[in-house]
Amino acid sequence: MRTLNYALLLMVTASGLLGAQQPMASPRAEIEAFNKAFDNATRHMDNAATLALWEDDGISLLPSTKPMVGKKAIAGFMDAVMKDIAGGRMEKFENECHDIEVSGVWASEWCLEHQIVQLPGDKRFDGWGKMLLVLHRGADGKWRIKREMWNQANGPEATGH
Amino acid sequence: MRTLNYALLLMVTASGLLGAQQPMASPRAEIEAFNKAFDNATRHMDNAATLALWEDDGISLLPSTKPMVGKKAIAGFMDAVMKDIAGGRMEKFENECHDIEVSGVWASEWCLEHQIVQLPGDKRFDGWGKMLLVLHRGADGKWRIKREMWNQANGPEATGH
Numbered sequence: 001m002r003t004l005n006y007a008l009l010l011m012v013t014a015s016g017l018l019g020a021q022q023p024m025a026s027p028r029a030e031i032e033a034f035n036k037a038f039d040n041a042t043r044h045m046d047n048a049a050t051l052a053l054w055e056d057d058g059i060s061l062l063p064s065t066k067p068m069v070g071k072k073a074i075a076g077f078m079d080a081v082m083k084d085i086a087g088g089r090m091e092k093f094e095n096e097c098h099d100i101e102v103s104g105v106w107a108s109e110w111c112l113e114h115q116i117v118q119l120p121g122d123k124r125f126d127g128w129g130k131m132l133l134v135l136h137r138g139a140d141g142k143w144r145i146k147r148e149m150w151n152q153a154n155g156p157e158a159t160g161h
Numbered sequence: 162m163r164t165l166n167y168a169l170l171l172m173v174t175a176s177g178l179l180g181a182q183q184p185m186a187s188p189r190a191e192i193e194a195f196n197k198a199f200d201n202a203t204r205h206m207d208n209a210a211t212l213a214l215w216e217d218d219g220i221s222l223l224p225s226t227k228p229m230v231g232k233k234a235i236a237g238f239m240d241a242v243m244k245d246i247a248g249g250r251m252e253k254f255e256n257e258c259h260d261i262e263v264s265g266v267w268a269s270e271w272c273l274e275h276q277i278v279q280l281p282g283d284k285r286f287d288g289w290g291k292m293l294l295v296l297h298r299g300a301d302g303k304w305r306i307k308r309e310m311w312n313q314a315n316g317p318e319a320t321g322h
Contacts, residue, residue: 059260061271061291063224063312099220101307103267108295110222110308130222132293132310134262134269146262147271149293151224151312
């Protein structure tokens with residue numbers, strides 16, 4: 001009886017430890033964590049951190065811009081933007097994502113973002129945008145951007161949602 | 162023995178009939194058929210046919226426009242556009258979609274479209290656009306638009322693809 005109790009205790013402890021090591025995050029929670037990482041990288045204008053959230057063959061679809069296919073093209077675009085606004089600082093970045101849908105290693109969500117950027121020469125950019133994201137979960141369990149499209153929004157619009 | 166043969170024959174015939182009724186199209190072929198239906202509906206400016214390709218709670222994300230949530234909002238928008246360009250006729254609509262990805266009842270693809278619309282007063286609209294689509298397969302086996310975003314393209318851009 002003592003042996004059995006001990007075995008049961010071990011099992012309980014082991015499962016407790018496993019639970020502590022690998023908390024079973026739901027895909028939704030994982031994507032919310034991805035969103036937080038995306039927001040932080042954007043807020044700090046940290047291009048390396050942003051790039052780490054992209055799949056190698058991800059596609060970025062921006063207005064009046066040729067589809068950017070792959071991390072190298074996306075990195076080049078981000079570098080060009082940083083050069084354009086050299087000395088600029090993100091004063092505010094807010095991003096609210098909606099309707100996370102997950103199927104296996106694929107997911108999608110759409111977001112409404114607001115950014116205020118302090119530009120050199122005392123200029124200020126204050127703009128709103130919408131995003132549609134298709135995310136993919138890599139073999140390492142991490143969600144990354146596979147497809148991103150952005151377009152302009154008019155402001156903090158009621159979505160009827 | 163005769164009974165068994167008859168039973169087997171019935172089974173083969175039945176499966177043959179089922180096969181004829183429901184040819185097992187691949188999800189990719191199904192989505193290509195969806196794309197064809199979407200192109201035809203747009204080309205003929207057939208709003209009812211376009212609307213039939215939307216999920217009831219689909220979301221359309223157009224530039225400088227509040228997110229349109231649900232078929233009713235999308236129908237209202239399409240009606241307003243038709244009223245705006247009353248007498249207009251789609252002269253040309255071409256749409257090329259890329260990178261269909263399917264996971265269960267969810268799929269996504271991105272497209273490059275070109276439309277020329279003959280407008281009243283001898284005016285002409287000639288524009289290019291990009292789309293990102295998230296599709297969902299209904300209980301009836303049909304793929305419909307769950308999320309659509311559009312933005313402007315500059316022309317027949319090489320995608321590096």
